[in-house]
Amino acid sequence: MTDKAYDPSVDGAKMSFKDAMSYGDYLHLDGILTQQHPQSDAHDELLFIIQHQTSELWMKLALHELGAAREALREGDLSHMFKMLARLSRIFEQLNSAWDVLRTMTPADYTRFRDALGPSSGFQSHQYRLIEYVLGNRNPNMVKPHAHVPEAKAALESELAQPSFYDEVIHYLFVSLDGDARAMPAPQLTQPHKAQPAVQARWKTVYEDVDTHWRLYELAEKLVDLEDYFRRWRFNHVTTVERVIGFKRGTGGTSGVQYLRRMLDVELFPELWHLRGDL
Numbered sequence: 001m002t003d004k005a006y007d008p009s010v011d012g013a014k015m016s017f018k019d020a021m022s023y024g025d026y027l028h029l030d031g032i033l034t035q036q037h038p039q040s041d042a043h044d045e046l047l048f049i050i051q052h053q054t055s056e057l058w059m060k061l062a063l064h065e066l067g068a069a070r071e072a073l074r075e076g077d078l079s080h081m082f083k084m085l086a087r088l089s090r091i092f093e094q095l096n097s098a099w100d101v102l103r104t105m106t107p108a109d110y111t112r113f114r115d116a117l118g119p120s121s122g123f124q125s126h127q128y129r130l131i132e133y134v135l136g137n138r139n140p141n142m143v144k145p146h147a148h149v150p151e152a153k154a155a156l157e158s159e160l161a162q163p164s165f166y167d168e169v170i171h172y173l174f175v176s177l178d179g180d181a182r183a184m185p186a187p188q189l190t191q192p193h194k195a196q197p198a199v200q201a202r203w204k205t206v207y208e209d210v211d212t213h214w215r216l217y218e219l220a221e222k223l224v225d226l227e228d229y230f231r232r233w234r235f236n237h238v239t240t241v242e243r244v245i246g247f248k249r250g251t252g253g254t255s256g257v258q259y260l261r262r263m264l265d266v267e268l269f270p271e272l273w274h275l276r277g278d279l
């Protein structure tokens, strides 16, 4: 070994990017890495900001995959839809593991900058709300905090005007089992999906003879997986919140932990859970 520093250019590594697209150019890192603006001098505020920004990026990808999965389903292309749902589950795993980093922030650390957050809160995450809407948990009141951001409001309203991903799944279920969707209950576009006996009965048919209905069974279990991940995200959130602020009121104005505990009861695909007790 010589003392001379290794020069990767001898192996062919390109070292000059004056006239070519570099890593930073392609990823627009100048934009992303200059968008962290702590409002205090508290050490942990950068962690808090990056945790949220990365979560929002994963949510952006989740919406991209979910939208494409719905489109594939509408076209009857189940193979591609399954691939996107598998990726969606991995994205949720990322979001769930991320809590381990935030959990290193103690109440004392957080108190140093909480006041600087003002009335801002994750409650106002339009991407989170959009994910809920796409999946079928639709409370139109949740559009209100976005009235001041026309694009976010428009995206949420346009989602409320079309069938949810779960509505498309139910459509596919009826067409597959009945031959058409005439017996399908009308999608509830602007309210949270409520369990429908006719839907549950069909899912039960699938689970009672999985070999005959393998594709539908696979689809159902993918949805249960997805909801399982979603529930774990909510549970991680509420537990972290209790650990960090106890039962203080949220900056967004809700009761905080009590509000978040109530959200643990939300069922995205209720029929798939309810039928299990009947098997």
Ligand code: HEM
Pocket: 051, 052, 055, 056, 102, 110, 120, 121, 122, 123, 124, 125, 128, 237, 240, 241, 244, 245, 249, 250, 251, 252, 253, 254, 255, 256, 257, 259, 260, 263
């Ligand atoms: C120490 C960390 C955190 C605390 C203390 C906290 C606290 C809270 C509280 C109290 C609420 C209820 C709304 C309110 O009144 O503010 C809330 C909602 C919410 N938070 Fe957090 N949060 C934390 C981290 C996060 C992270 C990392 C995310 C990821 C994006 C997040 C996303 C959300 C979302 C989406 C809601 C709305 C939930 C719903 O309406 O069902 N939070 N948070």
Ligand SMILES: N[C@@H](CC(=O)c1ccccc1NC=O)C(=O)O
Pocket: 052, 114, 117, 120, 121, 122, 123, 245, 249, 250, 251, 252
């Ligand atoms: N709601 C939190 C504040 C909070 O967590 C927050 C504030 C600004 C941006 C994102 C946040 N994260 C989740 O709610 C609190 O009451 O402390």
